[in-house]
Amino acid sequence: MVFYFTATGNCLYAARELAATEGADAEPVSIPQEMAREGNLSYAADSIGIVYPICGHMMPTMVRQFIERATFDTPYLYFVCTYGNRHANAAELCVESAQAAGLEPAYVSTLLMVDNWLPNFDMDEQRARISEKRIDENLARIKADVAARKRWIELVTDEDRAAHQQFLTFGLKFDAENLDNFLTIDAEKCVGCGVCAKVCPAGCIALEDGKAQRNAQSGQGCNACLACMHACPAHAFSCLAGDKNPDARFRNEHVTLQDIQAANNTR
Numbered sequence: 001m002v003f004y005f006t007a008t009g010n011c012l013y014a015a016r017e018l019a020a021t022e023g024a025d026a027e028p029v030s031i032p033q034e035m036a037r038e039g040n041l042s043y044a045a046d047s048i049g050i051v052y053p054i055c056g057h058m059m060p061t062m063v064r065q066f067i068e069r070a071t072f073d074t075p076y077l078y079f080v081c082t083y084g085n086r087h088a089n090a091a092e093l094c095v096e097s098a099q100a101a102g103l104e105p106a107y108v109s110t111l112l113m114v115d116n117w118l119p120n121f122d123m124d125e126q127r128a129r130i131s132e133k134r135i136d137e138n139l140a141r142i143k144a145d146v147a148a149r150k151r152w153i154e155l156v157t158d159e160d161r162a163a164h165q166q167f168l169t170f171g172l173k174f175d176a177e178n179l180d181n182f183l184t185i186d187a188e189k190c191v192g193c194g195v196c197a198k199v200c201p202a203g204c205i206a207l208e209d210g211k212a213q214r215n216a217q218s219g220q221g222c223n224a225c226l227a228c229m230h231a232c233p234a235h236a237f238s239c240l241a242g243d244k245n246p247d248a249r250f251r252n253e254h255v256t257l258q259d260i261q262a263a264n265n266t267r
């Protein structure tokens, strides 16, 4: 059983590949869809994997809420943390979040993929670097580790910890509860297609009078995942932290827009 949280498809792709090792029909399970369900979330399986994109080296808010709310009955709980540029002490932070939820991971690995953080990275440049990141080679190593039920937590160095401390000094408040603190939507550019509302895993966006705006009904905070900004065909979103190349957006090449909507649209 493999759970995932995704904005632009990297984690869905990795989760699909990991689920496929359990059987040809095995599909990964979307964390936003599970979180939208009422009642207890209990899972039992021979192995349970959780795949998420690191966010300032940390676990996205909804993933943390998921592991705190759910119960997992498994002899082998593993985490794969995708990232695009610098993982820092993500593996250690993952273990800390898991332990805070009463869980003991058997295996934690990071996985280098495309970096979808638009303020710092040009998606055209990122796409050009896909082959050098050896994504499938590294994913094959993780798949083999999981299939062998390898018990291993990725090593973290003092340098990694220092990188995270440095980030905390300069970093943004990524789990900003108020979307207005993070993104703005240009009503002039918005064509009212509704895609942003459908790819948002936290239900933060709604269409009103044919224009996208912050969903006043949403009790869920923005996860700063950027799914909306990447998927908007009109490039109507601006991130207050910046936008390295406003013409370039990203979606993992193995994943469709419909896949991301199916994963994240909970309304």
Ligand SMILES: Cc1cc2nc3c(=O)[nH]c(=O)nc-3n(C[C@H](O)[C@H](O)[C@H](O)COP(=O)(O)O)c2cc1C
Pocket: 005, 006, 007, 008, 009, 010, 011, 012, 052, 053, 054, 055, 056, 057, 058, 082, 083, 084, 085, 086, 087, 113, 114, 115, 116, 117, 118, 174, 224, 225, 226, 252
């Ligand atoms: C808000 C935010 C913060 C991020 N922080 C980091 C980071 O600290 N280090 C890093 O290497 N990548 C970082 N990334 C990049 C993502 O972790 C990476 O692109 C991930 O594979 C995206 O997965 P997805 O396509 O499933 O959403 C960040 C992305 C976002 C949107």
Ligand code: SF4
Pocket: 185, 189, 190, 191, 192, 193, 194, 195, 196, 197, 211, 212, 231, 232, 233, 234, 235, 236, 237
């Ligand atoms: S995806 Fe862009 S164009 Fe479509 S409704 Fe949202 S903001 Fe408007």
Ligand code: SF4
Pocket: 179, 199, 200, 201, 202, 203, 204, 205, 221, 222, 223, 224, 225, 226, 227, 228, 229
């Ligand atoms: S509003 Fe955008 S950045 Fe925030 S959680 Fe929704 S899709 Fe992600």
